[in-house]
Amino acid sequence: MPEECGCKEEKLPADEFSPEDWKKIDEVIEAHREKGLDDLLPVLHEVQKICGYLPASVQRRIAAGLDISPSTVYGVVTFYTLYYTKPQGKKCLRVCDSVTCYDRGSKELVAELENKLGIKPGETTKDGQLTLETVSCLGACDKAVVAMLDDETYYNLTAEQVSELVEEG
């Protein structure tokens, strides 16, 4: 791993990220370098926005940049559910399945989505467009069923509405 040997002529690992992506990643790391481990969560959030997920090559780069071990980064990435180690769909639909939403019909809603998309929660459609997830409480239980499409929250959803949402999305 070139990042760890201190070698100045660092070789970029062969992967799907462009040199521009790597430049952006390095800029994020640079901005937090002084803080090191303390800023690991914000760095992971920002880098994931660039890459879409956090594969080993990216984790190693972050580890080297923040001067922490790759295993520390791996441990954190795999602990939190909002960090991904596998490529995700272009969009992500998160449906709440906590008790209130469950009682108000999230089960039927998820079944409808599974049927329509041909995937189960945690999977991505074959065309790579959408990842479906079930999540715990999104903090709007008075407007159950609740779901998020990327950063946008949708309330009082029925199976029909969520179906339309996916088509438009």
Place this chain on the structure above:
Amino acid sequence: MEERILLANCGVIDPEDIESYRKAGGYKALKEVLSAKTPEDVIAEIEKSGLRGRGGAAFPTGLKWKFTRQAGSARQAKEDEKYVVCNADEGEPGTFKDRMLLEDDPHLVLEGMIIAGFATGAQNGYFFIRGEYVLSISRMEKAIEQAKQKGLLGENILGSGFSFNAHVRAGAGAYICGEETALFAAIEGKRGIPRLKPPFPPTAGLWQKPTTINNVETLANVPIIINRGADWYAGLGTESSKGVKIFGISGAVRSPGLYEAPFGVTLRHLIYEKAGGMKGDKPLKAILCGGAASGFLSSEHLDTPVDYQSLPPLGSGVGSGAIAVFAEGVDIVDIVRQNAGFFLHESCGACIPCRVGSKQIYDILSRLVKGQGAESDIDLLVDLAETMKISSRCGLGIASPTPVLTAVKYFKDDFLEKVRH
């Protein structure tokens, strides 16, 4: 209609405009504190108000602040080595109050934090906000920016000599980080594994420094208490439970939503008056009162006052103020199973009782729901739940079996139904 106290600004002011908050009386409490009070005065005022933590644990807020202030002086720690942390990692299923405060009145919470910083002697504060709460995060970041521009944050606030900075940290999807020491670990860049207590946060919190950690709603109470006085606040509610509380009523009611009421209000009043009664006039079957890790109650408990004294003997609690209502016809065992599935997923795995217990409880409940269980499974369920309660490492494993135990206690017939095939 009763006066709105904590939610007075919600939906009324422009949460992205500090002037809008100021016009509603905002930052008056901070000015008063910085110009006319000592930190000890502020702590005394909060103690007198009877304010207790609104996140669920209900620890007296003034006492927590006092411990943090004293920890500093006893250990000769420099003032910049203390912290205030706002626990905004709301994720307890059924709970949605902090989200509204953060989205609709972020300056109220920020003002509370700055006052907490002054009282405890901290110079830095962190809002740890759930990663999924995208709007809450951006609203709080904006509030901090505006407060800085107006000289309400930063060096020498309003010429008082007191300096304080606030920061926002976004969570990354882990319910366990609502546990205070796991939350510190997340801010420190680590896996959210709880630490053993003691030492408690006022002695060794964030980066092992004296730290006060308060829930969003707790901090929101602070400017109100300063403005209207501890005596007024303590006059609300009951002897054991002073003040007002926000209740999040959800589920099978006509008008689900956030409602505030003084402690001592009955569940019946909250459900049938505030939330408009049961949807379709169906009979009420169960109430999950206090949050997903609190206890179930049944229709016989409707006249119970909601306060810190009346609910615990029933196996339930005020908790976060969540009141999830279920109508007759619900498969209560399936609801308990779904809820247990949440805790199975969120157990951090550090201790065996919680890691293994959550899995076994979920498996047994799944068996029962499928009609594949035996009557002995119900006893096993109770045995496991009680073992988890006494032996788990942190609050998650201690509290998460509560809904299972209370469901078996109040809805035994529903469980027995599942094994009579």
